[in-house]
Amino acid sequence: MAAQEKKQATTTDRQATLTIDGKTVNFPIFDGVEGASVFDISKLYAETGHFTFDSGFMSTASCESKITYIDGDAGILRYRGYDIDQLADNSDYLEVSHLLLNGELPNAKQKTEFVRRINNHTMVHEQLHFLFRGFPRASHPMAVMAGAAASLAAFYHDSLDVNDAEQRELSAFRLIAKMPTLAAMAFKYSTGQPFIYPQNEMGFAENFLNMMFSTPCEKYKVNPVLARAMDKILILHADHEQNASTSTVRMAGSSGANPFACMSAGIASLWGPAHGGANEAVINMLREIGDVSKIPEFITKVKDKNSNVRLMGFGHRVYKNYDPRAKVLRSTLEEVLGELGQINEPLLKIAIELERIALSDEYFVSRKLYPNVDFYSGIIYRAMGIPSKMFTVLFAVARTAGWIAQWKEMMDDPKNKIARPRQLFTGSAARAFVPLEKR
Ligand code: ACO
Numbered sequence: 001m002a003a004q005e006k007k008q009a010t011t012t013d014r015q016a017t018l019t020i021d022g023k024t025v026n027f028p029i030f031d032g033v034e035g036a037s038v039f040d041i042s043k044l045y046a047e048t049g050h051f052t053f054d055s056g057f058m059s060t061a062s063c064e065s066k067i068t069y070i071d072g073d074a075g076i077l078r079y080r081g082y083d084i085d086q087l088a089d090n091s092d093y094l095e096v097s098h099l100l101l102n103g104e105l106p107n108a109k110q111k112t113e114f115v116r117r118i119n120n121h122t123m124v125h126e127q128l129h130f131l132f133r134g135f136p137r138a139s140h141p142m143a144v145m146a147g148a149a150a151s152l153a154a155f156y157h158d159s160l161d162v163n164d165a166e167q168r169e170l171s172a173f174r175l176i177a178k179m180p181t182l183a184a185m186a187f188k189y190s191t192g193q194p195f196i197y198p199q200n201e202m203g204f205a206e207n208f209l210n211m212m213f214s215t216p217c218e219k220y221k222v223n224p225v226l227a228r229a230m231d232k233i234l235i236l237h238a239d240h241e242q243n244a245s246t247s248t249v250r251m252a253g254s255s256g257a258n259p260f261a262c263m264s265a266g267i268a269s270l271w272g273p274a275h276g277g278a279n280e281a282v283i284n285m286l287r288e289i290g291d292v293s294k295i296p297e298f299i300t301k302v303k304d305k306n307s308n309v310r311l312m313g314f315g316h317r318v319y320k321n322y323d324p325r326a327k328v329l330r331s332t333l334e335e336v337l338g339e340l341g342q343i344n345e346p347l348l349k350i351a352i353e354l355e356r357i358a359l360s361d362e363y364f365v366s367r368k369l370y371p372n373v374d375f376y377s378g379i380i381y382r383a384m385g386i387p388s389k390m391f392t393v394l395f396a397v398a399r400t401a402g403w404i405a406q407w408k409e410m411m412d413d414p415k416n417k418i419a420r421p422r423q424l425f426t427g428s429a430a431r432a433f434v435p436l437e438k439r
Contacts, residue, residue, distance in 0.1 A: 062250070065242070068240065068402070070318055072317075075324050079096065082099070084236060084324050094114060096234075096401065097405075118204070122200060128148065129185075132148070141389055141390055142396070144189070145393055147264075152260040159174060160260075181198050183393045193215055205234060206222045209227055225339040243275070245399065245403070254410065266399070276391075276395045282379070283379070289354075315369040316372045336383050336384070
């Protein structure tokens with residue numbers, strides 16, 4: 001059977017055998033459609049009285065999923081079987097959201113209906129303006145986003161029943177539609193400008209740029225090259241399999257928590273610098289280098305094990321080959337800078353020289369440290385006039401489609417149970433309580 005025709009994990013004749021304390025136990029092995037096979041250890045504790053220990057999930061598949069496939073060694077990222085570059089070049093973010101949620105690209109009629117339903121939910125409850133006004137203007141927009149996303153549960157009671165498939169779908173539409181509105185509100189609030197309402201006659205990315213940059217006194221003409229670049233960035237970040245924030249969304253949702261609360265948990269996880277914050281760090285690094293002439297000195301520091309300096313935007317835990325998203329953004333970057341007449345921008349010159357060195361220098365080549373998606377996205381955002389503290393917010397807007405698709409997949413699965421990892425306890429053994437006067 002062709003790989004793409006297989007519908008689910010298949011049992012194999014192979015088994016993994018473990019011998020422990022003289023007892024031999026067999027575990028069934030399952031093959032996925034592609035990628036590493038797994039052996040099912042769910043009965044391990046019952047059979048042997050042992051748990052496995054795998055801090056950071058280095059060798060653990062936490063779920064079965066049909067949504068996204070990554071082969072880091074080959075530099076492959078696919079949503080529902082489609083290569084990411086094909087989607088970025090030929091599709092748009094809402095089509096991709098439909099694909100992630102429903103498993104198929106929409107036909108023309110389905111697309112019209114999907115866009116109509118999204119547009120139906122782009123506005124947020126007017127009361128949310130007061131929630132925003134409670135935050136200090138200097139708040140980090142990710143703090144505002146985490147609060148605003150969770151607060152949606154207080155406004156939309158009619159889609160909180162996670163056991164009702166229609167309500168789950170309604171929440172999915174609400175989240176995809178409202179996240180750009182909330183993100184633009186967080187930005188506007190930080191600048192002291194009035195909120196701009198969504199315009200449903202605009203495309204998804206175009207509307208987002210308009211809510212970011214339009215003001216009541218001056219109409220903002222959205223540049224189609226920038227809108228297309230933004231849409232591509234949204235597609236490229238829409239899902240990435242079981243990363244930290246997605247796993248957080250699934251884990252929060254496994255208890256039956258409502259989807260708005262789960263998205264807020266995902267935003268919190270994404271906020272960490274090891275996850276969503278790298279593109280901001282790229283801009284800081286380029287600024288710190290300051291000039292092409294300072295690059296050799298900086299590279300010497302990067303190679304020095306004692307310096308703790310890393311070349312930000314290079315390397316990836318999963319991609320030990322070129323990050324396929326970076327390939328798409330490399331050409332998008334040139335289009336955007338060409339359109340904006342920023343091709344001679346000093347930071348860009350530094351970025352291009354760093355890229356050249358990293359792709360030819362033995363240190364980087366031997367460690368397979370290629371530019372990742374964050375290397376280019378930060379530079380594109382900066383050229384568009386988006387401040388660096390909004391970069392992770394944009395990641396959250398894009399990832400909403402993936403988070404909600406993964407949450408929905410888990411909730412649709414009748415085998416879903418609350419996620420409850422175990423531990424290797426290394427604290428104090430049992431001891432007698434000591435009264436205060438004797439401590
Ligand atoms: N600059 C310099 N050296 C590096 C870098 C880097 N960016 N990344 C890894 N290395 C070196 C390490 O020092 C190590 O060298 P050694 O073998 O001599 O000790 C080797 O490459 C392997 O590094 P690890 O840390 O084991 O690689 P890991 O897969 O755990 O790390 C990570 C991946 C965290 C992304 C890392 O490459 C890094 O810190 N990159 C910079 C930050 C960044 O761009 N993050 C964004 C990731 S993309 C995303 O999240 C969307």
